[in-house]
Amino acid sequence: MKQFELNIKQLKKITFLLVGIFIVGIIVWDVFYNTNDRFRNNLLNSIQNEEYNGVVVEKYYDKENHNDPTLVLKSGEKVSVYGIIWGKIYIGDSIVKNKGETTLSSFRNDQKLIFDNKSIIDEIRKSK
Template sequence: MIEIDLKNNLHKVLLFIGIVSIFMFGYYLTPNKGFYDRMLKTRIEENYNGKVLEKYTDSSNHCTPMLKLSNRNIALENTFWDEVNIKDSIVKIKGESFITLYRKDRTKIIFDYEKYFEKLSKKNKPK
């Protein structure tokens, strides 16, 4: 009769499942085309507008660049956050992939998330 050491095999199975889970989770969070596509989809669903009252970094959220608008706070990518000034007006329409920034001098600046994430996707492509 063959004796099976269930306790030892259970440890091996759990270890295997743990390792596979870590690799899958790591792949999901690794900057790749799928990652940037998910980020773009999230940004497209956003909807906000208002006057910029304050710029700050949220130290409790990995120093995320933030804008305080007249009606809410929003997170932005560093590259666009640097372009924003206090008292600018900002508009993001749900379903659109871009943000429009209006300056006091009537200058209009467009930040296109689709182009931004495409550029990052190409930059971080495995070699």
């Protein structure tokens, strides 16, 4: 029976090949499998860092920003909203979004609506 032996040069080549395959595997996993969770978390962090309040004076789809549903406040501030929020808020409504929260409150006459962006984003993700 013949014995199989590797020299140092062959061992280095095999080691480099295995390390390369491992690195490519990690990159592929990160790009293709981890993207959705990372996108969701980045979006929620961005929402939590937002803070605004005011009266809605205009609504439109911002064609220059991927057709995002946008509300314009009396102060001139533009606010992008998600999911059902755009359709449920009317011109003349007052809205409040506090920093550190994912919820947005809308006030109209004696009515208060609360929208949780986290729940809305999770529902959108489930439907895809």
